Amino acid sequence: MPQVTIAQNILAPNETIATEIQQTLTTLHIRTLNIMSSPGSGKTTLLERSIERLRGKLNIGVIEGDIETSADAERIEAAGAQTVQINTQGACHLEAHMILDTLTKRDLPQIELLIIENIGNLVCPAAWKLGEDLRVVVMSVAEGDDKPAKYPQMFATAQVLVLNKLDLLPYVDYDIEKVKQQVFAINPNLRIFELSCRTGEGLDAWYQWLVGFARGEQ
Amino acid sequence: MPQVTIAQNILAPNETIATEIQQTLTTLHIRTLNIMSSPGSGKTTLLERSIERLRGKLNIGVIEGDIETSADAERIEAAGAQTVQINTQGACHLEAHMILDTLTKRDLPQIELLIIENIGNLVCPAAWKLGEDLRVVVMSVAEGDDKPAKYPQMFATAQVLVLNKLDLLPYVDYDIEKVKQQVFAINPNLRIFELSCRTGEGLDAWYQWLVGFARGEQ
Numbered sequence: 188m189p190q191v192t193i194a195q196n197i198l199a200p201n202e203t204i205a206t207e208i209q210q211t212l213t214t215l216h217i218r219t220l221n222i223m224s225s226p227g228s229g230k231t232t233l234l235e236r237s238i239e240r241l242r243g244k245l246n247i248g249v250i251e252g253d254i255e256t257s258a259d260a261e262r263i264e265a266a267g268a269q270t271v272q273i274n275t276q277g278a279c280h281l282e283a284h285m286i287l288d289t290l291t292k293r294d295l296p297q298i299e300l301l302i303i304e305n306i307g308n309l310v311c312p313a314a315w316k317l318g319e320d321l322r323v324v325v326m327s328v329a330e331g332d333d334k335p336a337k338y339p340q341m342f343a344t345a346q347v348l349v350l351n352k353l354d355l356l357p358y359v360d361y362d363i364e365k366v367k368q369q370v371f372a373i374n375p376n377l378r379i380f381e382l383s384c385r386t387g388e389g390l391d392a393w394y395q396w397l398v399g400f401a402r403g404e405q
Numbered sequence: 406m407p408q409v410t411i412a413q414n415i416l417a418p419n420e421t422i423a424t425e426i427q428q429t430l431t432t433l434h435i436r437t438l439n440i441m442s443s444p445g446s447g448k449t450t451l452l453e454r455s456i457e458r459l460r461g462k463l464n465i466g467v468i469e470g471d472i473e474t475s476a477d478a479e480r481i482e483a484a485g486a487q488t489v490q491i492n493t494q495g496a497c498h499l500e501a502h503m504i505l506d507t508l509t510k511r512d513l514p515q516i517e518l519l520i521i522e523n524i525g526n527l528v529c530p531a532a533w534k535l536g537e538d539l540r541v542v543v544m545s546v547a548e549g550d551d552k553p554a555k556y557p558q559m560f561a562t563a564q565v566l567v568l569n570k571l572d573l574l575p576y577v578d579y580d581i582e583k584v585k586q587q588v589f590a591i592n593p594n595l596r597i598f599e600l601s602c603r604t605g606e607g608l609d610a611w612y613q614w615l616v617g618f619a620r621g622e623q
Contacts, residue, residue: 225443225445225548226443226548226552226556227545227548227549227552253555254558255554258551258555259555279526279528279529307527307555307556308497308526308527308528308529309444309525310472310524310526310529311528327548329445329548330443330444330445330545331444331445333476336473337444337472337474337477338444339472339473340472352547355577358576359547359573
């Protein structure tokens with residue numbers, strides 16, 4: 188299929204830029220996460236909560252990827268993090284050159300943790316490295332428990348899975364054990380956090396992990 | 406951005422094939438829908454319910470698009486519709502040439518309504534015509550009420566919006582009026598169905614519309 192061939196041709200230069208970004212950020216002692224998911228899994232809310240909770244403890248910078256609007260960047264900025272918005276104007280994923288462009292606009296040495304919030308899309312972003320140290324995929328329990336098997340590349344290339352909106356479990360057909368079986372078949376080392384940004388359940392373990400990651404413990 | 410330029414070069418031949426498909430299906434008096442959404446909005450469940458309810462009344466054929474697995478095609482077949490599975494093997498959307506390939510494998514004259522269930526992705530499928538008469542976008546109320554503004558192309562190119570999982574409304578922050586304001590700003594003629602496949606609320610109006618559409622009334 189033509190789009191696959193073209194993607195391979197574009198991916199090689201993307202990986203070169205991603206490696207450069209990762210080396211630069213490592214030299215500056217900045218740890219970087221690439222957060223990905225379907226639209227509406229709750230990535231932005233998870234970032235808002237994390238920034239509010241860790242204010243004064245951890246200096247977080249955010250790159251917000253969106254096709255259109257700056258609504259998410261405004262929410263993140265209000266939560267207290269330095270934020271740069273990237274609008275892809277139709278493109279379905281972030282690419283490393285977009286990240287490199289924004290890094291020149293930031294006061295990098297102040298940041299300890301850089302979080303890149305990718306476009307809401309469970310397919311394309313998985314193929315594009317952005318210079319991150321780790322990848323986090325967020326999944327709402329309202330999305331159904333068959334998604335890892337149907338979108339395996341995203342789960343294969345992530346190191347962390349956040350199962351969000353746990354408060355909706357009583358109202359949806361979602362079998363967490365079935366999801367774990369699928370993800371561990373694809374990626375046996377995936378670390379899973381089960382939480383609800385609405386009720387706060389499970390958030391403490393996530394915050395603790397985030398701080399540890401920023402300090403180089405993971 | 407390079408991927409946009411490339412997409413334009415691929416889109417022109419895709420539209421030629423899509424026009425051919427639409428002409429062939431129109432000659433055979435087959436009406437065609439392209440159903441799109443984020444992963445986990447409930448497209449497959451909506452199709453299951455519709456096929457079960459309209460069995461004996463309307464001859465429905467389904468083309469199931471998935472990156473991996475044949476799980477959805479098995480569900481649709483069990484519901485009673487003739488089904489062809491397309492696995493895109495990594496690609497994030499269906500293209501017209503994939504539909505053309507499957508049409509040669511089907512016993513077309515028996516079908517009155519052909520439903521194409523696209524890959525779960527709120528971005529890329531919007532750019533690719535498949536020969537459909539109408540486009541339906543399905544959205545779960547658990548996805549958040551800011552999505553039309555953030556993913557405008559999908560809502561601009563659809564004729565019908567299904568707001569699904571209405572039973573979750575009491576448990577999520579979702580303002581239907583805010584969604585309507587966004588979608589009507591993008592697409593004033595969009596027809597909206599509000600329903601829940603879980604409780605059955607609102608499904609009768611959808612079934613009625615589907616039969617009318619298949620009979621050429623819309």
